[in-house]
Amino acid sequence: MTEGASPRDGRAEGRQAAAASAAGGREAGEPAGESQRLQEVLRARRAKLDYWRQRGVDPFGRRYEPTHHAQEIIEGFDRLEGQTVRVAGRLMSMRRHGRATFADLQDVSGRIQLLARVGPLPEDAYEAFLELDRGDWVGAEGTVLRSRRGDICVEITSFLLLTKSLYPLPEKWHGLQNVDLRYRQRYVDLIVNPDVLETFKVRSRVLREVRAFLDARGFYEVETPVLHTIYGGAAARPFVTHHNALDMDLYLRIALELHLKRLVVGGMERVYEIGRVFRNEGISTRHNPEFTMLELYQAFTDYEGMMELTEQLVSHVARAVHGTTKVTYQGQEIDFQPPWRRLSFADALRQYAGVDLEEVLDDAGARRVAERLSLELTKPPTAAAVIDELMDAYVQPHLIQPTFVYDYPVVISPLARRIPDRPELTYRFEAMVAGMEIANAFTELNDPDDQRRRFEEQLAARARGDEEAHQMDEDYIHALEIGLPPTGGLGIGIDRLVMLMTDAPSIRDVILFPLMRPRG
Incomplete structure (x- = not known):
């Protein structure tokens, strides 16, 4: 609303600034006219800073305490009709009808319609309301009612500009469609694409449910180092950094495993960590160099116990998010109901x-x-x-439906326990869903002599050119010499689990700020 020479010419914003605002400025090949129009919009918005200051309003706001979210008002209308409420959010549109103006206010729960008109609002306050722009943060107080068209709205009796938006949002009907730009400017993506915000609400719910599930079963959540002197726990190349004070290279962790198993050695029989890991590898729809893992370790069980735990955990998450164990992923129905194949x-x-x-x-x-x-x-x-x-x-x-592929070769399982009568195989499984791995688990190798031999074989593989082979970790072997009880271990890729729960085709769609190559 309210761009251009006239402070009330609100219809101009979408026409003038849509393409340029979505691109964050002039791009290669962008018509010069669009860039010029964007500059006019930016100047008009900055001019309004003085307008609000002259009215005694700080355009970058102060504390404001809403009483309700938009969705609460809509769902509780029968109870709230005629009551006074305070709401706060971002102004997404304004529509004038004679001497009344309707505006859509968006908060984290959704949208609520505001009704502004002279009477409930003093005339000078109504005139000031018309100076608001799409994208401004606004607090408003008023009465809950239905409009003549039957829409639930808040007829405002007062409002306050909380933060002036100086840059226009992408045009209403086209939104922010450029995928690369959506990832780079996730803050805009969240505003204009409600489905994106919903995805990350689900991600938060998934993490909350995972923690609740494990906490209820006696697991302790712990934190282990991100900077390692020796990297291990997975077949991957690490990111290398340097500690200036100690003058030594360090590695960003590629897995959580080895420190967590040290804790089981120390007597913490059930532990888990949800943390970021870093692997210096390619980027794809299923891989991001920085991603989130759940790893857990439980004493006195084995990989069959981990199969049962995996089924129970994932089906619990599905029911919590969707109310059922059945979800649709990329057009295919997947049923997480145990037992899995x-x-x-x-x-x-x-x-x-x-x-x-x-x-x-x-x-x-x-x-x-x-x-x-x-x-x-x-x-x-x-x-x-x-x-x-x-x-x-x-x-x-x-492997579309949930499937445990089990008894992996020892040559690709350096930390898993051998099967005694098939020493070329290990007690290891991976859980596959929708054609991708979502979990990896072992009966943990707790024989220090066998572990040393495995590390030595990995060193030989490194000498032959395998840059992802494990290093020798003497301290971890010493921990095994102290004694690791029979233990089952499990790792679940949180990002891929969220992909399944939100029908996201790419891992970048479920990571708020995925790694991107710098522009230009």
Whole structure:
């Protein structure tokens, strides 16, 4: 509202500033006229700072205490009709009808309509109300009623400018559609795309429900270091930083695992952490270099206990968010109701890739399979690399309904306990849903001698060019020598879980500020 030469010419904002405002300024190829019109809008908005100051109003506000959110008023109309309420939010539109003006006020719960007119408002206050712009933060007090058209609204008796918006929002009907810009300017995305705000409300709910589920089962939430002197717990390249005072390189953690298991050694029988981890790897619809993991460890159980816990936890989250264990993800109905399907790793390879597991347990056999199937590898053709690619390319895309793929080869499971009568395999599973991994779990390896041998094998793999192989961690081995009880461990990717709960096609849609290459 109220742009251009006339302070009341509110219809001009959408026409003048839509494209340029969405782009955050003039872009390559943007018509010069659009940039010029945007500058006119910006000057008009800044001129209003003086207008409000002359009226004794601080355009950047003060404390204001609303009594209700928009949704509370709409849902509680029968109880609140005729009552006085105070609301606060961002002005999203204004429409004049004779000597009355209707405005949409948006807060975190939704929108409520404001009705302003002379009578309930003094005439000079009504004139000041007309000087508000789309995007301004406003507090308003008034009476809850229905308009002549039957809309629930607040007929205001007073209002206060809380913060003057100096830059116009994207035009109403086109919104903020540029995906790259949506990620860069998430603060605008949240304002103009209600579905985006709802996604992050669901994310908050997911985290709250995960914590409630684990807390109710006797788990302690803990915090472990983000900066590591030795990185481990996953097959990934780390980000490296430098501590100036100690003159030493440090690594941003790639997993939470090894410190959490040290706590189980120390007697904390059930622990979990929800934290950011960092992996110096590619970006895709399922990968962001900075992401959120849940890891938990429980003494005196095994990977079968972790299967049961995973089913129960994820189905609990689905019911809390949707009221049912059935969700729709990218057009497919997925049912998280336990029990989930169980499929051995060997059967999965045979069924979906036509490969016998024994063929790929050593490097030479794995190379032959890679050549036969023309696998496109980004790493040296070791058994571990070929097995990973077979899972990613041939198996995962077929696993839509929740499925536990279990008994993974030891060559890709350096921290999982071996199966005694099949020492080439481990007590490990991954949970697959909608063609992607959402969880990874082990019966934890607690034999320090076997763990040392595994680390030594990883060092040999590093020497052959595998940059993601584990380092030797002597302190962790010492912790195992002190004694890790039989333990089950589980990691769940929170971002992917939220993707499933919100039908988001990309991990960037569920991370508020995903990593982006700097512009220009």
